[in-house]
Amino acid sequence: MHLAPNKKNLLITGATVVDAYSEYQADVLIEDGTIKQIGDIDANSSVEIIEASALYLTPGLIDCHVHLVLNGSPNIVEYVQTKSDSELTAIATANAIRTLKNGVTTVRDTGGKNFIELKVRDAVNSSAILGPRILASGKMITSIGGHVRYIGREAQGTEDCRRAVREQIENGVDFIKVMATGGLLTEDVEHEDIELTAEELAAAVDEAKKFGMKSAAHAHGLAGIKNAINAGVDSIEHGSFANKEEIERMTSSSIFWVPMVKSLHNILDDDIENRLSKECKRRTRLSLNAVKKALRYCTRATKVVCGTDAGTPYNYHGENSIELELLVEYGLDTHQAFESATTNAADLLGLGSRIGLVREGYDADILLLKKNPLDDIKSFRKSLVEVIRSGSPILKKKSY
Numbered sequence: 001m002h003l004a005p006n007k008k009n010l011l012i013t014g015a016t017v018v019d020a021y022s023e024y025q026a027d028v029l030i031e032d033g034t035i036k037q038i039g040d041i042d043a044n045s046s047v048e049i050i051e052a053s054a055l056y057l058t059p060g061l062i063d064c065h066v067h068l069v070l071n072g073s074p075n076i077v078e079y080v081q082t083k084s085d086s087e088l089t090a091i092a093t094a095n096a097i098r099t100l101k102n103g104v105t106t107v108r109d110t111g112g113k114n115f116i117e118l119k120v121r122d123a124v125n126s127s128a129i130l131g132p133r134i135l136a137s138g139k140m141i142t143s144i145g146g147h148v149r150y151i152g153r154e155a156q157g158t159e160d161c162r163r164a165v166r167e168q169i170e171n172g173v174d175f176i177k178v179m180a181t182g183g184l185l186t187e188d189v190e191h192e193d194i195e196l197t198a199e200e201l202a203a204a205v206d207e208a209k210k211f212g213m214k215s216a217a218h219a220h221g222l223a224g225i226k227n228a229i230n231a232g233v234d235s236i237e238h239g240s241f242a243n244k245e246e247i248e249r250m251t252s253s254s255i256f257w258v259p260m261v262k263s264l265h266n267i268l269d270d271d272i273e274n275r276l277s278k279e280c281k282r283r284t285r286l287s288l289n290a291v292k293k294a295l296r297y298c299t300r301a302t303k304v305v306c307g308t309d310a311g312t313p314y315n316y317h318g319e320n321s322i323e324l325e326l327l328v329e330y331g332l333d334t335h336q337a338f339e340s341a342t343t344n345a346a347d348l349l350g351l352g353s354r355i356g357l358v359r360e361g362y363d364a365d366i367l368l369l370k371k372n373p374l375d376d377i378k379s380f381r382k383s384l385v386e387v388i389r390s391g392s393p394i395l396k397k398k399s400y
């Protein structure tokens with residue numbers, strides 16, 4: 001099967017366009033993967049028409065924290081150590097397709113193995129396979145014996161951290177991922193422990209900036225969050241134990257926050273199968289309580305970004321929009337949740353002038369839904385009828 005983008009122009013008629021800034025009824029003309037025109041448009045014979053007057057048209061969703069090589073296995077360490085690179089490539093490819101079919105047209109992969117996810121990214125870019133747009137960080141940079149050491153790049157000292165960053169760049173990554181604290185899933189590493197030191201983080205971020213690259217810091221505990229903010233990272237991943245002061249600092253300095261509530265819920269799903277350690281679940285319960293509290297410190301100006309950590313235990317690719325439902329459950333309104341997966345996420349990726357809104361000149365990454373997501377955020381999961389990626393309809397249902 002040839003999967004090259006459909007070059008035929010597409011006219012979507014009569015839909016209610018909904019993005020973070022506006023809501024109105026219009027026709028949307030797509031040419032060569034780009035939104036060419038929005039308004040009252042007459043069809044010509046060369047366009048394929050989707051009649052959508054009963055539907056809502058939104059930007060495709062953006063998930064800023066996934067791990068394409070991981071598959072939701074509870075034995076995550078054993079899984080990733082024992083699978084061959086070719087098995088992981090096949091799994092990552094399937095995960096990318098599943099993600100796209102569920103309405104996510106862009107993902108940020110925050111750590112893989114042996115640069116496999118970069119190969120998947122390149123295959124999507126060359127239209128060899130279907131998938132969302134992928135930006136990837138390559139190997140997570142961690143301390144010696146630290147969190148995710150089994151697939152990450154262990155580093156010690158500021159010079160080695162700079163070297164680790166350059167290694168990732170040499171391999172073609174899109175941004176840098178550093179570990180500021182321990183995590184939930186690595187044995188003998190506490191989630192609040194410092195991993196890379198303040199000096200090491202600052203060196204890594206500085207080295208990345210030399211190459212125009214953004215940095216994302218994994219940080220659960222407060223001390224690590226402070227170190228990462230001081231180092232000048234672009235985003236805090238998790239940020240579970242952020243206090244009011246640190247949320248305010250992130251807000252005032254436009255550091256993006258990717259809280260990832262879904263991943264915590266999914267780890268606690270293990271109470272049925274009981275394959276994760278008591279320690280892991282203890283850390284997770286503490287983190288979930290903490291992140292719920294931290295979300296209350298958000299204001300409308302806080303740059304909350306949707307991330308799921310998809311691939312971690314029981315956290316399957318394609319379920320991404322559940323994160324938006326949980327953000328609403330924990331106090332954000334539907335508009336903030338919508339922004340987290342559209343405009344805020346696009347800005348974090350540095351792609352705010354191309355994706356995250358429905359505008360002329362933007363990439364035609366579009367969803368069609370039966371219900372307005374601003375009325376019911378579950379619409380992304382329950383009422384999705386079409387996904388358009390770079391102008392090509394993916395689901396191709398017979399009727400909408």
Ligand SMILES: [Zn+2]
Pocket residue numbers: 065066067110309
């Ligand atoms: Zn992660």
